[in-house]
Amino acid sequence: MSDARTGIDFLLEPYRVLDLTDERGLLAGKILADLGADVIQIEPPGGSPARNIGPFHGDDPLPDKSLFWWAYAANKRSITLDLERKDGRALLEKLVAEADFLIESFSPGYMEGLGLDYENLARMNPKLIMVSITPFGQDGPYSHYQATDIVGMALGGFMYLTGDEDRAPIRISFPHFYLHGSAAGATAAMLAHTHRMVSGQGQYVDVSCQQAVAKTLAHAPQIWDIEGAILKRMGVYRQTSGENRVRINWPCKDGYVNYMVQGGTVAYSTRALLDWAKEDGLDTAELDEIEWEELGYGAVTPKLMDQFSGPIGEFFKGHTRAELVQGSLDRRILLFPVATPSALDDHPQLEARGYFKEIEHPELGLTVRYPGAFVKSGDGKDIAGVYRRPPLIGEHNVEIYQDELGLSSAELQSLKRAGAI
C-alpha cells in the first residue's frame, strides 16, 4: 500500500474490511482504518450518499468536497459496485472470500433481500465477521421506524436531559446518533475478531444505535430505578444533590468559560477566583466569609449560588476567554474554556502531541489539517493514524478489481458500461 503508511506501526496491519455503510456507519470502518486495517469503501455507482452531506470545501457542494465524507472516509480505498445487479453481487462475493470483516448500515432486511445475509456470505467465508449498524437493531417493534439523528437522540433518552428547562429538549447541533452506533460497530468487530482468533469462527453482530445512545446517560436511568425520580434538563446548571445545583457555563467578554464553584478539597480554587475578582474591585466580602474548606460536594445551595453569581458573573464578563484561561492556570483556578473550533485548531496540548495531520489533496491543490489518531503508543510513537486523503468515487476500481481480484481490463469495461461498477 501507499508509502504514507510508513512510519506508523499499525496495530491492525493484517486485516481487510469491506465497508458497505453510508453516512450512518462510516465511522466504524474509519476507526478500524485508523488502527491500520485495509478498509475498502464500497460505494454505489455515482458515489456514496454521504458525499452529499455538508459543509463542503469552499461551500461548493460537489461529491469530492464534502467535509463529512473527508472526516469519515479518509484512509479508506474506494470501489464502486451496484449491489442490485447480479454482476455487482458476484464481485462482492469474490471480495468477501478474501475479507476479514464486512460492515453495513442498510435498513433491516435489505441485505437479506439481495441474498447477502450473513448465512449466505459465510458460505463463501466461514471466518467472516459481519456487523450491521441500524437505528434500533435488526428486529423488534421499531426496527422499521424511520430514524434521523433528532429522532434517535430523542428515543435514546439524551434529549430530555439536555437543554434549558423552560424550552424544548435539545440535540447537539452536530449529529451524534449514528456516530455512537458506528463506534459500537468497531467495538463489535473487534470483540468478534477476538473470538475468531481463538475459535476460528466468524459471526454476525447486530448493533442498535438507540441502545448506544441510551448508554451515554450516566446514572440517570438508575435515579429512576432506585429513587423513582425523573431527572430533568437544567440548562447551564448541573445538579449536585437534591435541590442544589451549580452553574457550569458562564458568559465572558468574547465567549464562554466553564467554572463550577466547589468547596472542600478544591476550596483553594474558589478562594483564588474570589481574590482575583477582588483585584478587579468587585465586592466579594460576603463570599470571603464563607468557610469554603468545610463545604462538601453538593453543598452549594441555590441561595449561595445566587450570591456567588452576582460578583463572579460580573467578573467573568469583564475578561476575555483567553485572559480567564491563562489567569486561571497561573492562579490554580479550576476554570476551563468553552472551546470553539479556532481554539481547538490552535491548542497547545494538541500541538505538542502532534495531533493534527497535514494530508495532501493534490486534485484541489490543498493541504488539509485532519484530526489525527485517537490512540498513540505510551512512548509517543504512532500505532494508528490518518495518512491518506479520502478516496474519489471508485478511485481504486482498477487497483482492486484488476490488480487484486484479477479481472481483465475488458471485463472491467463491460462492468462499467453495464453500470455494475
Place this chain on the structure above:
Amino acid sequence: MTSRQESNKPLHGVNVLDFCWVAVGPMTTKYLGEYGATVVRVESVKRPGTLRRGAPFKDGISGLNRSAYFASYNANKMGITVDMRHPRARDLMLRMAKWAHLVTENFTPGTMESWELGFEQLKKVNPAIVLFSTSMMGRGGPMERQPGFGPVLSSLVGLTNLTGWPDRDPVNPYGAYTDFIVPRFAVAAILAGLDRSRRTGEGIHIDMSQLETTLHFSAPVLLDYAVNGREQTRVGNRDPGAAPHGVYPCAGDDRWLALGCFTDVQWEGLQKTIAPDGNGWPYKPDFDTLLGRKANEDELDGLLSNWTSSWEVGALMETLQSSGVPAGMVNDCRDLFDDAQLQYRGHFQWLDHPEIGPYATDRSEMNFSVSPGSLDTPAPLLGEHTSYVLKDLIGLTDEEYQSLEEDGVLE
C-alpha cells in the same frame, strides 16, 4: 450461567488487572467483563473511588456499597482492596501483572510510574502485557496533568459550544457525556493491542487522550474551520437539510415529539396526517418545497406545535411512523424502561446486589450470533474478592496472604 456459555464468550480467558475509576475507565472494562474477561478491580478502602460515593443510593442512605451508579458500571467484575502506598503493594501488583494479559488505568499520567508500575516495569515481568492508559489530555505535552472530568471535557472539546439555542448561552450535553463516547474507541484499541500482542508476543502501551478521541465526534466541524475558516456554533434543533425539524410539544407535562422531514415523501406523510382531506395550512404554497419551508420555518414550527400539542406523544409517534415520517418521542428515563424496542432488546437488566437488592444496569448495544455477552454478577462489594483473587487466581499461599493482611497491604 453454565461453563459452556462462559467458555464461548469472546474474551474468555483474558485476565484484566483494572485500576480504572470514575466513569470512563469502568465503562470500558464493563464491556470486557460482559464479554467474558476476568476483570479484577484494584480499589482502596482509604481512598474509595468517586462513583462509590455517587448517588443514587439504596433507600437514599449513602454507603460505599450502596451506590447504584457504581453498581451499574462495575457489573461482572471482581474487586480487591490494596493500599497502593504500602511498600509491599508493588510486588503484589507485579505478581498480578504476570497473571494478567491486560492492565487498564485512567489516572493522571505519572501515577503508575510513581508506584513503579509503569509499562517498562510491567513488561519486565510479562513481556506480552498490554497496558491501556487513558487521561483527559494524553501523556506528554504541557497540559498532561490538567485536572478535570466529563462535564469539563465536553467544554474543552467544543461540544458544549455546539449545544443550545442560538439566542441563549450554550448548555452542556447531559452529564459527563464524553465519558461515554471514549469507551467504544477504547475497547476497539485495547482488543487491537491484544491481537498484536498475541500475534507478535510483544506487549504494548496504549495511550488514549480523551480530548483527541472525542474530537472524532466533531471532525467535520474542525475541517470546516481548517478549510473554510468557519466557526460553527449551536443552532438549536434545526438542520440545514430538513424542515420541519425539531421538537414539538405534546399533551401532558413536559412531553415532546422529535421529528424531521428531509424528503418530499416524508413531508407529504406529515401533510396527510395533519389534513387527510388535502386542505388546510400544511398545503400552503409557502410550504410546498424544502426551500419554502426553510424560509418560513418559524411560522411552520408554530403551526405544527399547535397541532402536536393535543396529541398523546406515543400515539403521535406511531401515527407518524406509519405514514413514513421520521418521528420519535423524547424519552425521559422512566420512558426508557417502558420503551418497547429497548424492552425487546433487553436493554436493561436487573442484577441482585447484596446491599442494594435488585438494580438496573444496561446491557451491551451489540447482539452476537455466536458469542453473546451477558451480565451475571453484581458489582463487587469493597474488597469482596481479595481473598479469592489472591489465593485462587494468583496462587498465593495462606501464609503469604496472611502476612500481606497483617502488614496492612490488603485493606
